[in-house]
Amino acid sequence: MCISKEAELELGLGLSLRSGGGGGGCVEVKGKGSAWGEYGRILTAKDFPNGFSAGTGRAAAGTKRAAADSVGSAECGSPSTAVSQVVGWPPIRAYRMNTLVNQAKTSNADEDEGVGRNEKKENSKKKINHGSDKNDTIVKERDHLGFVKVNMDGLPIGRKVDLKAHPSYETLAQTLEEMFFKHPSVTIRGGKEQSTQPFKLLDGSSEFVLTYEDKEGDWMLVGDVPWGMFLSTVKRLRIMKTSEANGLAPKFQERNEKQRARAI
């Protein structure tokens, strides 16, 4: 169920408004490689040449996030079906998914990224510590909802990123760079334009650094632990000014950032 690396945007209905009909406009967009260049392939009539066959194109359509499936065999190796690769399907509210994840009783040892616990409602597990046993050791939750919040210093509104769609720190950093900084270059056949120099969130050369809050509530620099371990412990991300990141203190409070001016 992987999408080819050269995902093309195909307009099966292909009507250009100016010409009033005829051939499909075809745009090929190649990014710097991997995750950026992949657009979810949009289902068109071409996908159903003989009417319908049940297996065609299933779950291949989806948004950009889903398109990152093609990167890394780790995703394909997971036992989940294609269903889990499509954003927002099946249509279950995030609130309910988080609760299901917290209550999952069966283990899922196949996922080699480690079992993550990337709930948005991080506190619901953490703060329950009454009396007896209960849900403390609801160990092997399958993490199907890989969305964590990402905030950046200076921006009042945060974003969310799907960690499950990434097999490595590099792709995650790339996605975050695209999300928060200038949009990256787009290659249009033949031409190549570079918008701005890329910000490197992982190698310390930028004025921003990527940090995360772990299960214990401590803020750490991203990239120090193996990816799988990171996935199992990260609760949320924060793009912090490098100057502030020195000597990250535990229990760092990210609140009270009320700057109205956007950083970009």
Place this chain on the structure above:
Amino acid sequence: MAYSFPEEVLEYVFAFLSSDKDRNAVSLVCKSWYEIERWCRRRIFIGNCYAVSPQIVIRRFPEVRAVKIKGKPHFADFNLVPEGWGAYLYPWISAMARSYPWLEEIKLKRMVVTDESLELISKSFKNFKVLVLSSCEGFTTDGLASIAANCRNLRELDLRESEVEDLSGHWLSHFPDNFTSLVSLNMSCLGSEVSFSALERLVSRCPNLKTLRLNRAVPVEKLPSLLRRAPQLVEFGTGAYSAEIQTDIFSNLVEAFSGCKHLKSLSGFWDVVPAYLPAMYNVCSRITSLNLSYATVQSPDLVELISQCPNLKCLWVLDYIEDAGLKALSSYCKDLQELRVFPSDPYGAEPNVSLTEQGLVTVSAGCPKLQSVLYFCRQMSNAALIAIARNRPNFIRFRLCIIEPQAPDYLTLEPLDTGFGAIVENCKELRRLSLSGLLTDRVFEYIGTHAKKLEMLSIAFAGDSDLGLHHVLSGCESLRKLEIRDCPFGHKALLANAAKLETMRSLWMSSCSVSYGACKLLGQKMPRLNVEVIDERGSPNSRPETCPVEKLYVYRTVAGPRVDKPDFVWTMDEDAALRLS
């Protein structure tokens, strides 16, 4: 023409009109009635916060006491709307704080609410009574503390399914000691423990408390203490319903529940230990609403419980209930009106429970009053859908989610067109429909032909061509909300039916084939629509016009293009509109 009634009499008569439709009709009779009506309208419902501006609302209706506002499109529930899209409450509160000092009620859905907004609410409206935040986000428990501390006449605080940054449970302790007016408290979405003694005291001193929905952090052994202090409760939500089995906990629970002679609705039940369910049996005969959708309990235990609830009208449950449990449901609960069955393992490769189309068929046959269904399952057939449609022509809401996209009739491998066709043809009062499974343009032909009362339609991974969309837009006379994802619809049907879009609240299309050029054209043609292109790949101007947009959100508005757009949203033809105005 002289009027026979003085204004005061007309105003008195209009006060009996509660429905917005009636009031809107009244206001169109003549200018005088328009004026009288607008001064005495007390409740307003804004289905799309960007369809109108706070200023326009306040200008027309100066004496409002209750507002209900909805923000993000429905698909935001499934992460299809990027974070930061909009739906901010603050501009509304800031305007209403100045103009509606007597505002009593604020009910919101899918809005971004900040602590500043909550604090402003708590300080601006002296008679503030009701705050309902449904699927909202952006605030913390500090904001709740402001509400608790300052709203002296608060009756309702309902946070259903909101995403709250839970800094601590201390907010509850901010209700003053002389605060006694609480009628309804729903904190089920919160994670932190609140001070239990503060909660106990609060419950004790509020004699009118009818609804109490606790959060998961309240353990089962503490429930009796609360129930004993509030025997008048009508709606109760437990916390985590598990503990080591101890007989005194159990008997305390039994006793506490039996003291609640008015309980009608139960919810909560996280981490349920089945052995504790029987503690509720002696209230079950009065129960009309049961939310077990977080209860990971197997079918036999569920059936035990349900068999005690002959008056059940509404059941939310996980698919652990299985076909067998639904059969039992259909025989015990003849009053059932609403059923929602959620998947316990939506991403598993194989079914983990024996829940199939048969369960729904059985319930539709056995429950004559069933009118609203949300059903997740893994297989469906046209035969089953036809049977369901014939059994239950009184459906108002029918939402079926077959988990695998484009799954065909599992018996014949055909599309499910005829099955859904039977639903719309038989269920003439159908107002809401969600489709799934393998579907061609034909199903849309059926829908356009028969679903004349349909108001909301959700489509995913369906259809062949623009003809499908055209059937819907041209045929569904009552359509208000249309949401579409991953369908091969382009612009032809949209442009041909552009005028229809002004009769609807909104249209959402994501991962379809609507080109940027078409969006621009639509925006130009229809100045009273906001045609929003949502695209996280960067400006659509950096790609050819024929390139499809990622997401499209079209809605009618009298407020013009939004001024609070993030950098991944573009309103089509905004520049032209500004030039001309």
